[in-house]
Amino acid sequence: MIDVRRIRTDYDAVRAALARRGDGTEELDRVHELDQRARQVSSQRDELRARVNALSKAIAQLRRDGDASAAEAKQAESRQLGDTEKALAAEADELSGTVRDLLLRIPNLPADDAPDGAGPDDNPVVEVVGPGDDPAAWGEHQRVPHWDIGSQLGILDLERAVKLSGAMFTMFRGQGATLARALCQAALDRNSDAFEEVRPPTVVLTETMVSTGHLPKFIDDAYHLERDDLWAIPTAEVPLTSLARDEILAESDLPMRLMAYTPCFRREAGSAGRDTRGLLRVHEFDKVEILAYTTPEQAPAVHRDILARAEALIADLGLTYRVLDLCTGDLGNSAARTFDIEVYAPGVGQWLEVSSVSWFSDYQARRANIRYRPAEGKGTEIVHTLNGSALAVPRVWAALVETLRQPDGSVRIPEVLLPYMRGAVEIR
């Protein structure tokens, strides 16, 4: 969440920044107003408490001195203050609770250098690597959708996945399953130079979902296990961001870099009926996420590094891709700046988002209460968080089998995956 103090002291700038997103300004106005009242009430409450505290001290002294009647008089006085104090405290609690609820729903301020725009169509394309989406650039044998390739080669079994779990669930088989796992293995191995591998729980508490910004606003997108009040994670970003929740890190530990391979669960409630065929949009998929906690100063370099790493793997797989600089109107709720990597899947003729590399400034860390102690100076500062998918299986798998399909119908295994394919160099 954004800092209330900035709303107090720099209201116009905060409002202008939010307006660039086209979202959140009504809540902001209400927060601005309610926060002022909340502070008023709580300082009245504090004054009363101070009087009660002072009286209690005086009573203690009087009792020690043996002056019981004077003590009783002060007790009566204090008792009278009690009711007013209770009422004020209740009001203050309610106000500050409302302020927090609103604050949790206000999105992050976009970075100054995030491009302006209203929606996905306004995202500037930063670079295109490979032949692009010109159909002439692709061979006949590559313009076959992955679901056809998958059933021809026996490596994808969508019908039975539906039998087991319903629409938009997937099942890889044989070398298709091996390929899916090889992608994750490769993603983990090539980032292990700088990122600690973590295997977090994939089912988490409500608070863990709130920290990253996935709740309360996006409740319909998440799977909830009602009986135990637990949530299936939509991305490893969720547990990894909460790993340091309520902790104070040493500046010398930053940047702290983590990666995790986990399943991800998404209800896709808002996109029912879209991309239902094949692997384009599924309820459960595997992903390797890489994430960092940094100081504000370290954040830009780490952001570039995560993007470079995600890009390099896609490039090494031999896929065509482009990088988008998300405009203010398309930025995710918690992000200040995001670069999306989209691969081109020639069989379905679509650009597929495979990685979102985001800088969240202190938005998530403030929710999660993750701080660090600066080496110089005293007190604590809020860390910055950043993350991106190093690799998300289904869409990369789809683009890969379409791109690397040979005229004879087999699929060539790219060199970076060879160590993980049990000796296979192609799938046929």
Next chain:
RNA sequence: GGAGGGAUGGCAGAGCGGACGAUUGCGACGGUCUUGAAAACCGUUGAGGGGCAACCCUCCGGGGGUUCGAAUCCCCCUCCCUCCGCCA
């Protein structure tokens, strides 16, 4: 699932209704001494919020309650430990 014991500052660990935001030890930081370091000695050292400031408020796992006053008493919850049961 059942029975008992616990949760206090970076860590360890006292306190069990009033001078306790908290004794003490360790650690960390600063100083004295030293060519330098170690040792010794002296001092400093939790977080959050409000206020221009003086200063005030909150926090002893979380939430409620009793009281003029709660780390301390009562209730509920969570987590940890021990034993029993069950079980990949």
